[in-house]
Amino acid sequence: MTQDGDLDALVRKRIRGLRVARGWSLDDLAARCWLSPSTLSRIETGHRRIALDQLAPIARALGTTLDQLVEPVADEDVVIRPHRDETRGLTTWLLSRDPGLPGVTVAKIRVSRPVRETAELGVHPGKDWFTVLSGTVELRLGERTILVRAGEAAEFSTMIPHAFGGHDGPAELICILDHDGQRSHLHGS
Known part of the structure; x- marks a missing residue:
């Protein structure tokens, strides 16, 4: 050494x-x-x-x-800055910049748009998990509409067609996404 x-x-x-x-x-x-x-x-x-x-x-x-x-001291920026997607009504903060959990992304999301009645519900392999920090999230899960309020959490198979948005105003949540969930929810593909 x-x-x-x-x-x-x-x-x-x-x-x-x-x-x-x-x-x-x-x-x-x-x-x-x-x-x-x-x-x-x-x-x-x-x-x-x-x-x-x-x-x-x-x-x-x-x-x-x-x-x-x-390991040397990194001079990287330690501030996590938001990424705004005005078109989709999302602001995201990637909280897991370090690949410590392979294949898993932790993000804070502020969703300012509601789920439209005509919203296309997404499907991808894996599971999503989120907890609501403030506001209420409207989760469309197949034929159901579920309201998830501040302090509550939801976990579901992403093979069920799904979409989420703010209910009666913006909502903030912390979510854990697998690779497919990250690509779908944070990048809109």
Whole structure:
């Protein structure tokens, strides 16, 4: 492992931060990773170089991975900005920018348009799940019309023809969509 100064300092801060967050003393961590408390103290304070054979058991004891301990700090934008689709009456915030859940997208949606009586109901493989944060969502599910109010949630097979919109005004919801749901609901294809 290259001992780059900035990365080295970051790894030391992460080790100490994870230890302190767990409420562990140096003795507690030492007992879990088979290193002496003085060695850990010198690692955390920068008075000892971090060796790979020490880093692996430290990471394991702290419940993390080597990759997470040594990943560089990203300078990416942390603000999630809305994407407005005026034509469809949707504003979306993609909350799952990291592919941590393969094939699953988490999004906040503000729907400002109602479901039209003549709306074409979509069908795609998978399941959709959403919880309403504010307002009321009108969910057309086959022949049924279901009102889902703030604080309520809905989960359904997307093989049932479906569409949703705001009922008596805008509504905001958090939804979990599979790949087909993301493509259908967030991109309008």
